[in-house]
Amino acid sequence: MSAEKVTIAVVAKRAGVSKGLVSFALNNRPGVGAETRLRILQVAQDLGWEPSLRARSLSTQRSFALGLVIARNPDVLASDPFFPSFIAGVESILAAERRALVLSVVPDEATELQTYRSLVADGRVDGVFLSDLRHNDARIPLLTELGLPAVTLGRPDGDSPFPAVTVDDTPGVTASVRYLADLGHRRIAHVAGSQNLLHGIRRREAFAAAMTAAGLPEGQTVETDFSVGAGSDATRRLLGQAIRPTAIVYANDPMAIAGLGVAHELGIRVPDDLSITGFDDIDFCRYVYPPLTTVSAAPAVWGRAAATTLLRLMENGRADDVDLPAARLIIRGSAAPPARP
Amino acid sequence: MSAEKVTIAVVAKRAGVSKGLVSFALNNRPGVGAETRLRILQVAQDLGWEPSLRARSLSTQRSFALGLVIARNPDVLASDPFFPSFIAGVESILAAERRALVLSVVPDEATELQTYRSLVADGRVDGVFLSDLRHNDARIPLLTELGLPAVTLGRPDGDSPFPAVTVDDTPGVTASVRYLADLGHRRIAHVAGSQNLLHGIRRREAFAAAMTAAGLPEGQTVETDFSVGAGSDATRRLLGQAIRPTAIVYANDPMAIAGLGVAHELGIRVPDDLSITGFDDIDFCRYVYPPLTTVSAAPAVWGRAAATTLLRLMENGRADDVDLPAARLIIRGSAAPPARP
DNA sequence: ATAGTTAGCTAAACCGGTTCAGTAGGCGGG
DNA sequence: CCCGCCTACTGAACCGGTTTAGCTAACTAT
Numbered sequence: 044m045s046a047e048k049v050t051i052a053v054v055a056k057r058a059g060v061s062k063g064l065v066s067f068a069l070n071n072r073p074g075v076g077a078e079t080r081l082r083i084l085q086v087a088q089d090l091g092w093e094p095s096l097r098a099r100s101l102s103t104q105r106s107f108a109l110g111l112v113i114a115r116n117p118d119v120l121a122s123d124p125f126f127p128s129f130i131a132g133v134e135s136i137l138a139a140e141r142r143a144l145v146l147s148v149v150p151d152e153a154t155e156l157q158t159y160r161s162l163v164a165d166g167r168v169d170g171v172f173l174s175d176l177r178h179n180d181a182r183i184p185l186l187t188e189l190g191l192p193a194v195t196l197g198r199p200d201g202d203s204p205f206p207a208v209t210v211d212d213t214p215g216v217t218a219s220v221r222y223l224a225d226l227g228h229r230r231i232a233h234v235a236g237s238q239n240l241l242h243g244i245r246r247r248e249a250f251a252a253a254m255t256a257a258g259l260p261e262g263q264t265v266e267t268d269f270s271v272g273a274g275s276d277a278t279r280r281l282l283g284q285a286i287r288p289t290a291i292v293y294a295n296d297p298m299a300i301a302g303l304g305v306a307h308e309l310g311i312r313v314p315d316d317l318s319i320t321g322f323d324d325i326d327f328c329r330y331v332y333p334p335l336t337t338v339s340a341a342p343a344v345w346g347r348a349a350a351t352t353l354l355r356l357m358e359n360g361r362a363d364d365v366d367l368p369a370a371r372l373i374i375r376g377s378a379a380p381p382a383r384p
Numbered sequence: 385m386s387a388e389k390v391t392i393a394v395v396a397k398r399a400g401v402s403k404g405l406v407s408f409a410l411n412n413r414p415g416v417g418a419e420t421r422l423r424i425l426q427v428a429q430d431l432g433w434e435p436s437l438r439a440r441s442l443s444t445q446r447s448f449a450l451g452l453v454i455a456r457n458p459d460v461l462a463s464d465p466f467f468p469s470f471i472a473g474v475e476s477i478l479a480a481e482r483r484a485l486v487l488s489v490v491p492d493e494a495t496e497l498q499t500y501r502s503l504v505a506d507g508r509v510d511g512v513f514l515s516d517l518r519h520n521d522a523r524i525p526l527l528t529e530l531g532l533p534a535v536t537l538g539r540p541d542g543d544s545p546f547p548a549v550t551v552d553d554t555p556g557v558t559a560s561v562r563y564l565a566d567l568g569h570r571r572i573a574h575v576a577g578s579q580n581l582l583h584g585i586r587r588r589e590a591f592a593a594a595m596t597a598a599g600l601p602e603g604q605t606v607e608t609d610f611s612v613g614a615g616s617d618a619t620r621r622l623l624g625q626a627i628r629p630t631a632i633v634y635a636n637d638p639m640a641i642a643g644l645g646v647a648h649e650l651g652i653r654v655p656d657d658l659s660i661t662g663f664d665d666i667d668f669c670r671y672v673y674p675p676l677t678t679v680s681a682a683p684a685v686w687g688r689a690a691a692t693t694l695l696r697l698m699e700n701g702r703a704d705d706v707d708l709p710a711a712r713l714i715i716r717g718s719a720a721p722p723a724r725p
Numbered sequence: 726a727t728a729g730t731t732a733g734c735t736a737a738a739c740c741g742g743t744t745c746a747g748t749a750g751g752c753g754g755g
Numbered sequence: 756c757c758c759g760c761c762t763a764c765t766g767a768a769c770c771g772g773t774t775t776a777g778c779t780a781a782c783t784a785t
Contacts, residue, residue, distance in 0.1 A: 325463070393771075408734090
């Protein structure tokens, strides 16, 4: 019988109006009589009509989807729960708007740029999230050139036409150092993240500044790529020295957990012989032994804020920067006063 | 000048043929003269023409995208690197095909089903991956009804019209139990995953069967939801007993790592006083102390195979099941012969 | 020589919306 | 009473591809 597919034309005929008017009524635009509008909407509902996203896409040149491109070393990606949580936050906003999230995971930066080009060429997305900002990030001029709306996760270090949704890392690092200094530590080291990434750089800078502010000698810093393995190696190097640090501030939790493992292996007791702090407050922190003192980051909240901002930008052509509550120190059991020599 | 947008019509005019013929040439269909075809392709290339995905979508009723809907407790999602790795595998196949991955993360099963309906109603995807299979999974009849091609990750327990891409968990669990039994353990417990999930059920069944096969008494089993916190609680319960197990087989690594933490906290030495094994071989395993004996799963390989199979299904209307190499035991340092009482 | 194929190609319909120019009718102002 | 203007609405073009019916010319078979 009525196996006929319901299109705007069917609705129009049934309501006794033109296709155009149905379109106007649907997108509640002016120029439609009040009762006509109601009749149209009623008919649409009766027929169970849902406008075709594809047709809409073609005529409006929009895709009703947002994009996220992740360029990370697979190891780092796998052990860092940032993205799953962030994405869950993003989705909680998008679902209500009936928009989709297009995700790309790529192996390197060159592919990443190429992926943005493809996404735009294919009109897959109407806007994107820029995560893992880098120094002089090539994506910013690229996206500007491509004319694709974007939101940066954190403030980039150069000029950027895009709104930034930021969680400031500095206070968390500062608080960690101060906390350790107050406990009496003087030789505090830092296992830094990748210095290609802005948050890696900023955490290291915050560490250095906090050491100075605490009146301590410059702390030893080891650069890593944020991976668990690199965290382990860095810890081994730090602890293998004749004079070793009494505390280590890690740039993320996975590395701190790896550090915990190395300490155990070397028979160095945490927190008695060595204090450590992490960054991110991943789930594991609460459950390793001793539980990890770390800095909370709330990636899901970040995801919601980023999605909201990006939608606003696309809607209004502009959106203000958003500063989320800074990450703060969560004190657990992995730090204590240094042992007396 | 030629700021004009390049469409098929422009290419057609420039090549002196009709739009239709350009389309034929592009999709290399018969009915186009050899040199005409070359000329058309040459013109297309000269003009840098890329057919519009949106227009194609509308006329072919396809979206050139695949979907993945994840319904997981945020805690579990965050600590389990399965999806990031799986997705990386999927993407490595999709990128070459110029298809996109649409990802949805939803809070519960009801929303999950609704999400599949939306994806189909909006024509967002041409096929989907079904992960985290459940007993009598409602998604299978739903997708059958919706007519959406799908691939299941693992073999479902009921009838399914979809190809299954499987990594058999059983041998890994069996090997773990056998390994522990060979070391001399008799009281082996199992911290099982969610019994709503097929892999949770199968690992538990494999555990029970392996215990019997090894001639051991039925092992104690605690059910969890696969989360780190639940793994911690379960461990605490097992170790708080008067007569406690000498070994614990965990249904996944995050719980095993939590178990390691609990043991440390209680002053129970691993592996001297307690042996443990995990499942999945996540990155952390190598770096906790002692390094975790576990079962490897290779989610990225799984992702590639699943994507390949799904594409084949969509192409040919059918695809065979794929059985990937079974997960195998990786022996590290978290198990040893039981202490003499 | 004539009818029947077939390869190569064109024109137009189609996918299902949006948008814009234009028309008819109603109303207020002069 | 006429003009102008606004509101409600229609018809057609448009987005940019795919697909189908049908035409022509050349080639084969009889």
